[in-house]
Amino acid sequence: MKTLAARMAACALFATLFATAAAPAAAHERTLFITSATEHADDTATFPLYRGRHGNTDVWYIVLDSSDGKDAERRGVNHSQKLANVRGTQAAQKVSVDANGVVQFPAxxxxxxxxxxxxxxxxxxxxxxxxxxxxxxxxxxxxxxPNGVILNAPHIANFTGQAAKVRGMDLGTYTVRMELTRGFQGGRGVLYLSTDASDPAVAALENVTFAPQLKFAPRAGGDGTDSARASLAAFVNGQTGAANPQRQGLNSALLDGLSPLNVLFWNPKQGRYSPLWDVYPAQWSANAVATGRNLRQTDFGQVENLAQDGRITGPDGARFAAADFVVNCPIVSRD
Known part of the structure; x- marks a missing residue:
């Protein structure tokens, strides 16, 4: 069993609770991975909105990733071949599609x-x-x-209300504007959309849907093409200060009211990308903090190197490893 501190360290990293530190780059300077989306200067994006059915009621959902390349291209969403690894597991709900193309959701x-x-x-x-x-x-x-394709299609509204990340829905144009979160991938800034988490505390801190079925996505610590997950590092004790260019981490998110600037391993143009992020809490060693070597990190591979050198561990000095929490955070764009 993980300690409460280790558990909550993994939880708190998903800080869409917090405002972002800097304005995004101009749209023409960014790579937009989800091409059906339109980004805005306030770290939001507009997505196509779809109507489905749950029993006798409407549900509204968006599509962000597909396990099939041609399907992803047609929809203008990310291709994640690793999502095929949830086929037939409890991590995916099987749906039907009626004669009008409307998806019928069991839950x-x-x-x-x-x-x-x-x-x-x-x-x-x-x-x-x-x-x-x-x-x-x-x-x-x-x-x-029914054809076996896996879609990442989070529900964002129904008769009970709407997701907290929704900034506006237009049922005339079938679009929805959603709040994005900042992080890093491969040394560059990214914006991603967080929608669901497999742990209730994580979901509360991230202000997203608690979706426990995601815990069945294979597998904790598995980042290869035989897994449905990809790796994400979140620092628990980085530097703080809103104006500090080295600030990063959960403590900065709490003290400075800004994004923790999590570090994601892959982007949607890489075969090991998945929107299901397997969280690795990262703690700087006491020596690294004392000597000022706890600098902002932007590349997951470098974080792994620092862990091998002993400058980074898991919470409370534990081994740097996956905490077995899954967060659904598709990357929308990159600097």
């Missing part, structure tokens, strides 16, 4: 819960973290179509 999300996050004595870890949106039994943002 949806209850958006009516009250989200509560109470900081602990030192801010982190929080003493209470309850999510504001909870998936019904069997709900997953990953859906398996």
């Amino acid at each position: 949806t999300v209850d958006f009516s819960f009250q989200r509560r996050v109470i900081p602990g004595p030192a801010g982190f870890p929080p003493s209470l973290a309850d999510p504001g949106a909870v998936g019904e039994i069997g709900y997953s943002p990953l859906i398996q179509l």
Whole structure:
């Protein structure tokens, strides 16, 4: 069993609770991976909106990734071949499609819960973290179509309410504007959309849907093409200060009110990309902190090198390793 500190360290890294530090680059300077999206200067993006059905009620969802390359190209979404590894598992809900092309979902999300996050004595870890949106039994943002294709199709609204990241829905144009989060990948800045998490505390801190079925996505610590997950590093004790160019981490997110600037391993143009991020909490050693070597990191491979050198560990000096939390965060664009 992981300690509460280790568990909450993994949880708190998903800080879409916090405002971002800097304005994004101009649209023409960025690589837009989800080409069906339109980015805006306030770290939001507009996505196509789809209507599905759950029993006798409408549900509204977006599509962000597909396991099939041709399908992804047609939809203007990310291709993630690794999502095929959830086919037939509890991580995906099987759906049907009616004669009009409307997806019929066995389960949806209850958006009516009250989200509560109470900081602990030192801010982190929080003493209470309850999510504001909870998936019904069997709900997953990953859906398996009758032809076997896996889509990342999170629900963002239904009769119970709407997701907290929604900034506006237009049912006339079938579009929705969503809040994005900043991070790093391969030494460059990225914007990603966080929608679901497999742990309730993580979901509360990230302000997304608690979707426990995601925990069945294979497999913790598995970053290869035989896994459905990809690796993400989140620092628990980086430098702080809103104006500090080296700031990064959960402590900065809590003290400075800014993004923790998590470090993602792959981007959607790489075969090992997946929107299902396997979280590696990263703690700088006491020596690294004392000597000022706890500098901002932007590349997961370099984080691994620092862990091998002993400058980075897991929380409380544990081995740098996956904490077995899954967060659904597709990368939308990169600097």
